[in-house]
Amino acid sequence: MADHPAKTGAAAKPAKPCPICGKPQVAAAKPFCSDRCKDVDLNRWLSGSYAIPAREGEEEDPE
Numbered sequence: 001m002a003d004h005p006a007k008t009g010a011a012a013k014p015a016k017p018c019p020i021c022g023k024p025q026v027a028a029a030k031p032f033c034s035d036r037c038k039d040v041d042l043n044r045w046l047s048g049s050y051a052i053p054a055r056e057g058e059e060e061d062p063e
């Protein structure tokens with residue numbers, strides 16, 4: 001029995017960079033590179049940087 005030939009080429013694809021600082025993300029803090037960046041992202045949410053766009057057009061008819 002012959003062993004299967006080892007797969008050549010990169011086994012691991014480059015992970016997406018941290019959206020906060022651009023460093024490679026780590027599994028423990030996906031998709032960020034660290035808990036710190038995770039916290040930064042959370043703070044952005046809390047501070048309203050990621051404002052949810054309001055619906056266009058109100059359902060109520062103006063009277």
Ligand SMILES: [Zn+2]
Pocket residue numbers: 018019020021022023032033034037
């Ligand atoms: Zn980061």
